[in-house]
Amino acid sequence: MFTTSYQKLKQFVIRGLKWLWENKIKILKILLYFLLAVLIKLKKLLKKLFTYLWKHKKPLLKAGGYTAFFSFLIVAFLFIYYLKDIPSRDTINDLFVPESTKILDRTGTSILYDIYDEYNRTVISAEQIPPFVKYATIVAEDDNFYHHWGIDIKAIARAFLINIKGGGVIQGGSTITQQYIKNLFLTPKRTLARKVKEAILAIDIEFLYTKDEILTGYLNYVPYGHNAYGVEAASRVYFNKNAKDLTLAESAILAALPKATTYYSNNPEALKARQVYILDRMLHFGYITQDEHTKSVSETPQINAAYSSLSSPHFVIMVKQYLEQKYGAAFIQQAGLKVVTTLDKTLQDAAEKAVENYAETNVKNFNANNAALVALDPRTGQILAMIGSKNYLGNSSPEGCIPGKTCAFDPQVNITTSLQQPGSAFKPFAYAAAFRKGYTPDTIVYDIKTEFNPNCPWTAHQEKDEFGLECYHPDNYDSLQFGPISLKEALAQSRNIGSVKVLYLAGVENTIKLAQDMGIESLKDRTGYGLSLVLGGADVTLLEQTSAFGTFATRGTRNTPQFILKIEDKNGNVLEEFKQESRKVLEENIADQINYILSTNQFRTRVFGEQNYLTIGGLDIAVKTGTTQEYMDAWAVGYTPSLVAGVWVGNNNNKPMNNAPGASASAPIWNMFFKEVYANKAKESTNLKEKEFYFNLPTISDEEKFVTPDIDTTGIDVLDGQPQGHSILHLVAKDEPRKSGDSKDSPLYLNWENAVRNWLGNK
Structure with missing residues (x-):
């Protein structure tokens, strides 16, 4: 046992001496540094000490020698023992320093959020x-x-x-x-x-x-x-x-x-x-x-007692989720990335102001507990503002509700990326698809009670057909019937019956294909929808709907929504950068026709009146509202050639609002937002250099005007705005309206034609 212990001690001493020899330079330098520091700081004390020692050198010599020797051994041992754990200079120079990743606005100067771990x-x-x-x-x-x-x-x-x-x-x-x-x-x-x-x-x-x-x-x-x-x-x-x-x-x-x-x-x-x-x-x-x-x-700076670095929360969370999916959560928490987003703080502030301004009014007037807004630059697809709920930090309501299920107000749900029914806001896609087929803004359809299930009587009073399927005879939201109406007026006045007829003429599949091309990606199955689609019978997101309307603004060019301008690592290396994703999906003149209809106030005045929230003085601006059945959703989506914004108002749990059409609940928010943005532009353009206005919103000039469409004369009366006392199926071939023919073989021909004859007979 003694021999074994001796051998272990011997090996330990040999290893220790070997290590001392290999590190002798470093050890000597450290000891030298320490001794120099001690000598410099204690030179006066040392001088007194040596004087005393010299006077008493004989009696102290022996004791002092032993003391010094053992003190040196102790100090040397401590230095040697702890030196093994000391990082090298290279370690210090190469040390990885965890840094938070910063999500910034489009200027790269305003921090929206810091992502970090510890x-x-x-x-x-x-x-x-x-x-x-x-x-x-x-x-x-x-x-x-x-x-x-x-x-x-x-x-x-x-x-x-x-x-x-x-x-x-x-x-x-x-x-x-x-x-x-x-x-x-x-x-x-x-x-x-x-x-x-x-x-x-x-x-x-x-x-x-x-x-x-x-x-x-x-x-x-x-x-x-x-x-x-x-x-x-x-x-x-x-x-x-x-x-x-x-x-x-x-x-x-x-x-x-x-x-x-x-x-x-x-x-x-x-x-x-x-x-x-x-x-x-x-x-x-x-x-x-x-x-x-x-x-x-004399100054007492105000400290942020309840500081929160989360600005533009729903937008930031969307960006953060993207970063985590692409780079990994652990990496972005300590990589020190600089993420410059597309968000424009000026527009974001205007959006927050507009939503907040009407939030409580909508609760009181319509029992509408939530609201959302998203804005994009249609020319690039860049998301400029996003309000996912009226107050991200608010409390869910009613009290005791289950978030994600029963809450009328669910603050942390991002409505702009959640599926909702768009109501009449979907109608422009059907009209654009119809114009593609050869129908015109002047084409006449009859806005009268009509049955759209061919197995149900044309009188539109029966609930189910002989096979037990639902009959379908929608009403206009005001229950009125205007008779012969042009497509431009039917769209501008949001007539339900006329719009269902337009969808039938355009074709459900054609309309869905166009909507998908323009940005409505939620519509996956083209065979699962019927004629109710044009009244908002499909689920879409506010971001999709708003982005798709941006395709009208750009005269048919689809720009994919994006929210990243640049990502750099902490050394300034660019990891990714904005690259516009554009493709032509709609003919320019057809987009021009939709813009013309939605921006001309006189086409909508019979329903909305001369003074309404759908116009803004001095701006060439197009807008479409939407309301779903039982007032579950209220929409307003509108645009200029350089800015598109969509607003949703409603309840997260789909509880019906109280008589809240889009024109009354959503349009005021949309209107206030646009007024604020263009008012700021008018002020800033007079005193800022162009490069300082980061969202390049043109001044109100020809650049901000829609192109006047070419609306040609077809030589076919019903397409040129002349009622003929018959339904359109009696007068043109449904799928080739500019060629001679009719649609008497259509399963809906009798229902449409009988309804027109009955209406004319009772007039």
């Missing part, structure tokens, strides 16, 4: 840190920073005496360099091992970096509370600004926090006292003038 940190350069922040930190943490070699013997001795007198740990003696090392590599646990490691590496790092580099590193690492690490993150959390914009008073506040983050951030009076103490010391050391001191002492 550490909310943004590393910034020395030039981005104001001198006041540096000076305040030095006087608060280490006023001898520029004069020591990593450890401050005087500070340690002073802290030791104060702690002895106080009977506990009252003051620390760590330098900024030591704190930096601790934050970089070591645990916060106060042990002898950690303090020795801290001292060794502090001395070493002082030879590796300049003082300013060490201070910059410290200010990028030090915790400030509320999960903010580094002065940039702290500036955002406490003052909602960049570090470079901090005032002297704010700099002193931040410098006060690292000493006791929780205590000071939750005790305003103590924090103020600490701030004044730091300002006093800055004056004492000559870092600020008396005037600056007086002014800053």
Whole structure:
């Protein structure tokens, strides 16, 4: 047993000596650094000590020799023991620093959200840190920073005496360099091992970096509370600004926090006292003038008590989900990506203002508990604004409801990307498909009660046919019948009966194909829909519907919705960049015809009146509203050549509203948004350089006018606006209306024709 222990000890000593020899240069350098620091700081004390030793050299020689020898062994052992765990210089240089990923607006200057795991940190350069922040930190943490070699013997001795007198740990003696090392590599646990490691590496790092580099590193690492690490993150959390914009008073506040983050951030009076103490010391050391001191002492900066970095929440969450799917959640939490999005803060603010302005009014007037808005640039597909609910941070209602199921207001559900029925807002796709076939805006159909199930009587009073299938004879929302009506008026006035006839003429499959091409991707199965489709009988998202209307605005060019302009890593390398995805899906003249109809107020006045929320003075603007059965959904989607926006109003649980058509519930929000945006453009275009207006909204000029369509004369009376006393199926071939023929073989011919004859006979 003794032999085995001896062999193990021998092997241990050999390995130790071998390691000492391999690392002799590093060990000697560290010892030299330490001895130099001690000698410089204690030269006066050492001089007195050596004088005393010389006078008493004989009696002390023997004892001193033993003491020195064993002291040296102890110190050497501690250095050697702990040196093995000290990171190398290469380790320090190559150290990976976790940084938060920033989601920014389209200017790249406004932070919408910080994505991080444990550490909310943004590393910034020395030039981005104001001198006041540096000076305040030095006087608060280490006023001898520029004069020591990593450890401050005087500070340690002073802290030791104060702690002895106080009977506990009252003051620390760590330098900024030591704190930096601790934050970089070591645990916060106060042990002898950690303090020795801290001292060794502090001395070493002082030879590796300049003082300013060490201070910059410290200010990028030090915790400030509320999960903010580094002065940039702290500036955002406490003052909602960049570090470079901090005032002297704010700099002193931040410098006060690292000493006791929780205590000071939750005790305003103590924090103020600490701030004044730091300002006093800055004056004492000559870092600020008396005037600056007086002014800053009188200031008490407002701290964001309930700070939330989540701006434009539904948009941000959509971007975050995309990043997580593409790059992985763990990666983006610490990669320090810079994600410049398409969101325009000016338009986002206008959208929030419009939704908020009508939120409570809609609850009171219509029992409509929620609202959403999305806006895009139709020329690029870039999403400019997104409001997924009227208040993301609000409480679900009614109280006790089940989110995602029974809540009328479900704040965190993004309505803009959720499926809803669009009501009459779907009608323009059917009319565009009909125009493609050869029908014209002047084509006449009869807006009268009509049965669309060929197995049901034309009188439109029966509920089911002989096979048990539902008869289908929809009413207009106002229950009125206008008789012969042009397609342009039927669309502008949102006549249900006329629109179902248009869908039949255009073809359900053709209409779905066109809607899909224009951006309605939710319509997967073209065979699963009937004639009720044109009245909103399919589920679509507000984002899809709004984007598809943008295809009309661009005269038939489909631009895929996008929300990323650029993604860079923390070194400035571009990972991805906006690339427009465009394709022509609709003939220009057909898009022009839809724009002409939806932007001409006189076509809709019989129903909506001269003064309505669908017009905005001075703007050539097209708009279509939509209302579903029992008022479950109210829509308004409209556009100029350079901006398209859609609004939805309703209840998350599909509970019916109280008599809330789109023109009354959604259109006011849509109208206010457009007015605000173009009013801002008119003001900003007069005093800003073009490059400073990030969303390039043209001034109100020919560029913001729709192109006048070519509406040719076909030579066929019913297509040229002349009623002929018959249904259109009696007068033209349904699928080739500009060729001679009729549609008497259509299964709906008798129902349509008999209804017209009956209406004319009763007139």
